[in-house]
Amino acid sequence: MQAQWWKRIFLGNAMDVEMDATGRVLVSPELRKTSGISKDTVLLGMGSYFELWDAATYAAQEAEQMKGEMPDVFKDFSF
Numbered sequence: 001m002q003a004q005w006w007k008r009i010f011l012g013n014a015m016d017v018e019m020d021a022t023g024r025v026l027v028s029p030e031l032r033k034t035s036g037i038s039k040d041t042v043l044l045g046m047g048s049y050f051e052l053w054d055a056a057t058y059a060a061q062e063a064e065q066m067k068g069e070m071p072d073v074f075k076d077f078s079f
């Protein structure tokens with residue numbers, strides 16, 4: 001049941017958006033503020049979905065993760 005609340009928190013703020021004539025998607029000011037996205041962003045392809053990150057936040061998170069050991073599950077990973 002506790003997971004249901006997290007689903008509501010994450011998915012409850014979802015909204016439909018449309019692409020403009022040049023294929024761009026406008027991220028609403030509310031979502032940008034909530035997610036901490038400023039001007040510069042990083043769009044990551046994560047298999048079956050995309051992630052949109054604030055560029056500085058992503059760089060800091062990536063640098064922090066690179067300090068640690070690679071998880072065993074990825075030791076034999078290939079594309």
